[in-house]
Every structure is written in structure tokens, then in C-alpha cells.
Amino acid sequence: MSQHPTLAFIGAGNMARAIIGGLISNGFPADKIRASSPTVSKLADLASQGLFVSANNNEAMLSADIVVLAVKPQMFKAVLQPLAITAAKNKPLFISVAAGITSDSINQWLGGNQAIVRCMPNTPALVKMGANGLYANSHVSQAQRDQAERVLSATGLTLWVEQEEQLHAVTAVSGSGPAYYFLFMEAMITAAQKQGLTKEVATQLTLQTARGAAEMALLSDIDPAELRRRVCSPNGTTEQAVFSFQANHLDTLVDNAMQACASRSIEMAKELGDD
Numbered sequence: 001m002s003q004h005p006t007l008a009f010i011g012a013g014n015m016a017r018a019i020i021g022g023l024i025s026n027g028f029p030a031d032k033i034r035a036s037s038p039t040v041s042k043l044a045d046l047a048s049q050g051l052f053v054s055a056n057n058n059e060a061m062l063s064a065d066i067v068v069l070a071v072k073p074q075m076f077k078a079v080l081q082p083l084a085i086t087a088a089k090n091k092p093l094f095i096s097v098a099a100g101i102t103s104d105s106i107n108q109w110l111g112g113n114q115a116i117v118r119c120m121p122n123t124p125a126l127v128k129m130g131a132n133g134l135y136a137n138s139h140v141s142q143a144q145r146d147q148a149e150r151v152l153s154a155t156g157l158t159l160w161v162e163q164e165e166q167l168h169a170v171t172a173v174s175g176s177g178p179a180y181y182f183l184f185m186e187a188m189i190t191a192a193q194k195q196g197l198t199k200e201v202a203t204q205l206t207l208q209t210a211r212g213a214a215e216m217a218l219l220s221d222i223d224p225a226e227l228r229r230r231v232c233s234p235n236g237t238t239e240q241a242v243f244s245f246q247a248n249h250l251d252t253l254v255d256n257a258m259q260a261c262a263s264r265s266i267e268m269a270k271e272l273g274d275d
């Protein structure tokens, strides 16, 4: 095998494109990436970047070292069962990015004895700022674990969890997490406009503040609670905003939202799985 494994993406929607974009901008050769989706005309932009594209999932995964399963969870069973013969012949490493769907279900649909890494990524993979939680089933060799970690690290932070159930929590934190921050940004932009800023100024200040706070927290040894206290001057302005968030139980809102997210992931595993 050359330095870069051959990757086949089954499904080329938002998440697959974010990972593909992150890999390519990190120097992963486009001609080592394939993508399949039923409407091949929708893959023209990927083809123009040098990817092999196909409407045939089996063709795309032929002789691939890693097959990334990136269709909607609801499609998994129907999409995976026709791949079982190729899977038995080629024995690639499968990486599933689906929320909820267990490695046991995936293994069963692929005919059994398959090496499966479950990855919960997020869309900032596109800008190499992703956060991936990984879990490997018992058929994954150490070399395949290393390979999965190497490939996904090119899209951002990559951490392993020891228990598959922990992926529900990973989904609630980082898989779905970008949406929470986007929602918070939307609310800040709207509030800033109500206070008289133009949409453009409100947006630029909000986004730069989000970036600055995240970058500062990442680069600092000081925890976010202390960094927050350092913005709050006694009897100053920030304190009033923080009091307002606390009086409205921001922590309970976040806890409830993340519980709802993880619960849906657990429910999807039961609803869509064959375990």
C-alpha cells in the first residue's frame, strides 16, 4: 500500500464532502478518493477535483482500502446489504460516520467478520477543525486503527472512546455541537441588530468573538470558567449578561438539549438497527 490508502465514500452529502474537503486541503491526493451517490451528475464538482465518482456503490468500493459509510442512518441497511459480497472479497476497513447505527448492525448487514470503525465527526472537518470520536470493533487490527486515526486526524482532533455507547455522548457534544454554536451566533447577531448594529458588523463581531474565545480557551491552561470570570469586571457589564443567562438557567437548557440529542441517538440505534 502506498503512503495514502484508497478511500471510497458511499454517500457524498454534507458530512462526506466536509471530510473530503478537509482531506484534500490537507494534501490527501484526490485521485485516491472515490465517491458514490445515486445521481452522478450531483458529483460533477467532486469529479472536477480529480475524484473517481460513480452511481454504483460496489464499483466505488472495489479495491478500496477504506470504505467510508456516509449515507443517512435510515438508508444504512438498504445500502449496506448489497455491499456484502464485495466486502467479503476485499475486506476493507469500514468507517461509518452515522449517528446511532451500531457496529453490530453494520457488521451484520455487511455479512459479518468486518473491520468497522465508527466515527462521529463534525462538519468543521471541512476547515481541518473537525472533532472526531472513534470506536473500533473487535475485527479492527492495530494497523487499521492507526490508519483510521491517521486519515481522520487530517480533518481535526481525533480521540478514541473505549465503549461504543460513549458515542451517544460524543454525538451530543461534538457531532451535533457545531449547530449549537451556530444557533448561539444567530441569536447574538439578531440581538446586536436590535441594539442598532448593521447585520454585517453584527455578524463579523459575533464570528470573530466566537473564534477568539475558542482559540483562547484552546491555547490556555486556564479553564473556561476562569477565563469567563476574567471577562467579568466586578459590577461591570459582562456580569449583568452572565447573571441574566444564569437566571434563565442556561446550564439546564444545555443539559436538556444534550440529553435530547443523546436520547435520539440511542433511539435511532433501536429503531434502525438489527441488534
Ligand SMILES: NC(=O)C1=CN([C@@H]2O[C@H](COP(=O)(O)OP(=O)(O)OC[C@H]3O[C@@H](n4cnc5c(N)ncnc54)[C@H](O)[C@@H]3O)[C@@H](O)[C@H]2O)C=CC1
Pocket (backbone or CB within 6 Å): 010, 011, 012, 013, 014, 015, 016, 036, 037, 038, 039, 057, 070, 071, 072, 073, 075, 079, 097, 098, 099, 120, 121, 122, 123, 175, 176
Ligand atoms: N451533517 C452532519 O453534521 C453530520 C452527519 N453525520 C452522519 O453523516 C451521515 C450523512 O449525513 P449528511 O451528510 O448530513 O446527509 P446528506 O443527506 O447530506 O448526505 C447523504 C448522501 O447519501 C447519498 N445517498 C442516498 N442514497 C444513496 C445510496 N443508495 N447509495 C449511495 N449514496 C446515497 C445522497 O445522495 C447524499 O449525497 C449520516 O449518517 C449522519 O448521521 C455525522 C456527524 C455530523
Ligand SMILES: O=C(O)[C@@H]1CCC=N1
Pocket (backbone or CB within 6 Å): 099, 171, 175, 176
Ligand atoms: O443531526 C444528525 O443526526 C447528524 C448526526 C450528528 C450531526 N448531524
